[in-house]
Amino acid sequence: MIKTVSQINLAVNEKLKIQKNSIKNGTSKKRICIVTGTHGDELEGQYICYVLGKYLKENISRLNGTIDVYPALNPxxxxxxxxxxxxxxxxxxxxxxxxxxxxxxxxxxxxxxxxMKGADICIDIHASNIFLREIPQIRMSIPTSEVLLPYAKMLNVDFVWVHASATVLESTLAHSLNSTGTKTLVVEMGVGMRITKEYCKQLVDGIINLLVNLEMLTDVEVGEIREPVVSLDGAVGFVNSPAAGIFVPDTEFGSIVSEGDIIGRIVNPLTGEIVENAVASCSGLLFTLREYPVVYGGSLIARILRQEDKKND
Amino acid sequence: MTEKIIFALESVYREPLEIKAFCFGDTSKKTICIMGAMRGNEVQQMYVCARLVQELKILEINGHIAKNTGIMVIPCANYHSMNIGKRFWAMDNTDINRMFPGYNLGETTQRIADGIFTEIQGFEYGIQLASFYQPGRFLTHVKQMVTEFTTDDGLAYFGLPYALKRSPKPYDTTTLNYNWQLWNTKAYSLFTHSTDDMKEDSAENALNVIMRFMKKREIINYPIHAGYVTSIINESDMLQIHSPCGGICRIKTKIGDVVERGQIIAEILNPLTCEIFAEIEVPEKATVFFHFESPLIVEGTVIFKLVKNNDF
Structure with missing residues (x-):
């Protein structure tokens, strides 16, 4: 059932409506919220909502509880x-x-x-912005990790990043919900303004697995679920652009790199010269890679999940 | 006066962004820093600082800057955005004033913030020419974020009719004002009437306000009008009126006006028929501190901020 959560009159002959699809069956009071579209340039969640909605429609008799799908908080x-x-x-x-x-x-x-308050679990899906591509991952603050980590592991993501708390993040949806006791997991995946079907399918499988684990879905087959790497801040290495120019990657996204490897080159199309090389700050998994080529000094090029240097073993 | 580049950033096709600071008096002393535009639409803020540079040059030549004091003015930290008509950072739309204290190994705007903050931390006083995110007119006022680090209450030294105190929200913790305080600078935000457009009278008023503060803090010695007896109010105590509907917004008063209970101070019109959707009525006698200023308004938008007259 489509419901309007919030609406407001715009200036000229139009209402802004925030809507959800409340998919309900059975007698269970359990409720899961799937929410996305907070940032207008992050579209990966659109396909997830569609695939999940279609799946639940086809499997409604197997559902016991309520799944509230909010595809567009910022329409x-x-x-x-x-x-x-x-x-x-x-x-x-x-x-x-x-x-x-x-x-x-x-x-x-x-x-x-x-x-959303009072739901059993909320999954807040973000894509990356237009500048960076990310592998499917869940981010959570250290204080919430004890409660959230078991659920994060059900969601079929590759990586869970447990980061330090920051006061500025207290204004986020996830922090606000977690503060009221509504367990909320933040997913980051893909790239802005695009849909990566492979990642979307991966997360939908994870959401179905979560629903099975919560006994909200029965008689469904769940494929193999990935065991994510769980990591603290210190295990993440950053590569920022050393100069302004055009970034051209030389390394494949999601690959294992060694410290000192050239991830890509910053070139100057006007002079036909390489300005600087962007070099891996540590060895590990390249889980973030710059997608948008134009860079200033400091633009984020990559993030690396620090691991033992397997390439040299 | 000495002029120096406090931070430079290369661009692939544009000339480098070079943030200029103008220093007066004893440049080894960090007495007061005035920060202008950090956003690309803060033209008025840049102009006020430019006028200040002009005035301080004359004061310095004539020996009106106190001994053992140093003044720094940074009119514009983000002309890369200003030159292309964008409010936030030209490339990734991030806000420099949400990046403090900055990080020299971080992303571009974190590096800009770090470059600025490295130079301007440690000043005894800091004044930021600030702007509001909504289109509208304000009475010129000074605002102080009240934090656990606030050590000084110099609000009255600006000699403005009103000064506001405000409790910070989580997203304020990465602003210049908050971080200045964290590093022991007595920090104030000065709001003039407007942002995107230049208003000479408002700019002159802001200039005088800053000069008055410097005079009262004995940074400059120059005769200047003493100003008003300031009413210091908590921002949360103001009457805030929201538009009850969307439509064409017709304001029927102006900032500074004393309005009476029951007076109609705005109309919201049906944009297709001009039928009156709503009239905004004054709930109690007050002074108009802020009014929205744009032809179209969305339901829920703050259309007025009023200072209740019975507060004084």
């Missing part, structure tokens, strides 16, 4: 290819928990949060 951003909220230039994921009588973004954030 105006998705419609206009804008990361933030059009007209406000605000990052929606810095407006939570919102304010009931606040500004338009704050009111919407409040109503969304109120609607």
């Amino acid at each position: 105006l951003g998705i419609d206009s290819i804008m990361r933030g909220i059009p007209g406000y230039d605000l990052d929606m994921n810095r407006t939570f928990p919102g304010i009931e009588s606040g500004t338009m973004p704050e009111m919407i954030a409040y109503e969304i949060l109120e609607d």
Whole structure:
């Protein structure tokens, strides 16, 4: 059943509506929220919502509980290819928990949060932005990891990044929900403005596995689920561009690199010269790689999950 | 006056971004720093600083800058965005004022923030010419973020009719103002009437306000009007009125006006028929501190901020 979670009148003859598909069957009170589209340039979650919705429709008799699917928290951003909220230039994921009588973004954030509160699990799906490609991963803060990690391992992702808390992240949907006791996992995968079907399918398999584990889906077959690498901040190496130019990758995304390997080159098309090489800061899995070629000094080129140097073994 | 580049960033096809600072007095002393535009639309903020540079040059030549004090003015930290009409960073749309204290090995705007902050931390006083994210008009005012590190209450030294105090939200912790305080600078944000457009009278007012603060802090010695007796109010105590619907916004008052209970101060019109959707009525006698300014308004938008007159 399609329900409107929040709505507001725009200036000219149009309502902004935040909608969800509430898919329900059986007697169980358990409820899972699948939420995406907070950033208008992150579209991987669109395909996940479609595939999951189709699957649940076809397997509705096997469902016991409620799956609330929120495909677009920021519909105006998705419609206009804008990361933030059009007209406000605000990052929606810095407006939570919102304010009931606040500004338009704050009111919407409040109503969304109120609607999701009390769910058993919430999965907040983000793609990367247009600049970076990411392998399917879940991110969580250290204080929430004890509770969230067992669920993260069910979701068929490659990597779980347990990071330090930052005050600025207290304005996110995930932090706000976790603070109210609604267990919320943040997924990052793929790249902005694109759909990576392979990753979407991988996560949908993980969500189905989670539902089976929570006894909300029965009589369904679940394939093999990946055991993610779980890592703390210290195990992640960063490669930032050493110069301005055009980044041309020389290494395959998702591959294992050794410290000092050339990940790619920063070139100058005007002079036909290599300006600098972007070099691996440590050995390990290249789980983030720059997708958008134009760089300034400091632009993120890659993240590496530190591992033993297997290439040299 | 000495001019120096405090941070430079190469670009593949554009000339390097070179952030310039103008220093006056004893350049070995870090007495006061005035930060202008960090966003590409903060033209007014840049202009106020440019006027300040102009005035301080004259004061310095005439010996009106106190001994053992150093003044730094940074009119514009982000002209790469200003030159292409963008508010945030030209490439990735990130906000430099959400990147403090910065990180010299981090992403581009973290490096810019680090480059700026390395130079401007340690000043005794810091004034940032700030802007609001919504289109509208403000009474010129100064704002102080009240944190656990706030050590000084110099709000009245600006001599403005109103000064605001505000409790920080989580997203404020990466702003310049917050981090200045964290590193023991007494930090203030100064808001003028406008952002994108230049208003000479408002800019002159802001200039005088900064000069007055410097005079009262004995950084400059130059005769200047003493200003107003400042009413210091908590931002959360203001009356905030939201638009009850979307449509064409017709404001019927102006900032600074004292409005009476029941007075109609705005109308929201049906944009297709001009029928009146809603009238905005004053809930109690107050002074108009902020009004929204754009022809179209979305339901829920803050259309007015009013200072209740019975507060004083």
